[in-house]
Amino acid sequence: MVNSLAEMIYAPYFPKVGLIPAPDGQNPRHCGCYYRVDPKIGRGYSWVYTVGNLYAVAVYDMALHRSVEIEFRQPRFITIGSCGSGAASMMLSADVKAPATLLGYVGVPGSSFWDFPDNRRLHAVSLSMLPDFYGKRLAERFPDGFKGADLERILSAMRCGVLFPELDAALSRLRDFIPPPGLAAMYYESVVMEIVSLLVQWQCRRDCNCAERRVDDWKRDRMADVAEYLERNCRERPSLECLTRVACMSRNRLAETFRDVYGVGIAQYRRGVCVSRAKQLLRDSDLEIGKISAEVGYPLHGSFSEMFKQATGMTPGEYRGTEG
Secondary structure (H helix, E strand, O other), X not given: OOOXXXXXXXXXXXXXXXXXXXXXXXXXXXXXXXXXEOOOOEEEEEEEEEEOOOEEEEEEEEEEOXXXXXXEEEOOEEEEEEEOHHHHHHXXXXXXXXXXXXXXXXXXXXXXXXXXXXXXXXXXXXXEEOXXXXXXXXXXXXXXXOOHHHHHHHHHHOOOOOOOHHHHHHHHHHHHOOOOOOOHHHHHHHHHHHHHHHHHHHHHHHHHHHHHOOOOHHHHHHHHHHHHHHHHOOOOOOOHHHHHHHHOOOHHHHHHXXXXXXXXXXXXXXXXXXXXXXXXXXXXXXXXXXXXXXXXXXXXXXXXXXXXXXXXXXXXXXXXXXXX
16 A cells, blocks of 8 residues: 555644644545644644655645654755745744744654744645655656756755745645635646746756856855845835945946846845735735735835736735635
8 A cells, every 4th residue: 555645744743743634524625635733732724735755735824832842764856845934933842933934854764853833833735746646757757868867956055035926826826726626636746847937947047057157155145234234124125226236346347246146137036025025915914905015115005006916926915815
């Protein structure tokens, strides 16, 4: 009998953090397995959609009344996810401030330890894949150049600080969109394949950049300062002249070096920061959308809504509706 990915990865620790299956008829997503946190232990939910021993999509949003330390045996697998600050901090064992962080993870067979903090919101959406999918199935479907080891290498490199708006949008669709009954398998497979394609393209661009030029460490440090400045001053939308002073570089050198380091231009990175901040405010506050628009540097509500829909596929109002 072939065990599903859910049985190998999620089932061992779900009961330990108080996640219990929802009664029949109380799965709002109409497919997969929906779990609620035992009110005695915390609040929230987790949802998992699995395709045999190939891949699984997981969405969770929870907080525990007390900290929980767990240990379980895990198989070999890979994961890409968009994590809120609490989940990212837990996974990285560090204090992550960013409201949304793309994280890749390569799990090796053996014991795994997780420390769930008390009274902190943990939320994320992730795609996990087993070797039967990325090492066999995909290699058979795309024999020209695709190797399962490529995805492991890619996700090992995708750590905190990577900005990838297209990937973030695809993961958001896994979390936010609920396909009509009967179409779940088709929908999730299409988005999963899109994510795999985006990851491979991202690595190809990185390889090309590395082959063309090596970015000195001091330049990477300057670009990290620029990225942090953009994140801290999202509302003010810093000008390029302001950023040149932060980086101590000319306009052309700054634009070129930033793209070399992050793989996107400054304007695209700034939009990604604005979208992430807007998502957080739409989820976690009752602010009117017009005020959120101003908070992320868009005084005109219409311009903000257009930008947000281009990035996520939904208007701000539609996004808030899915999170409600």
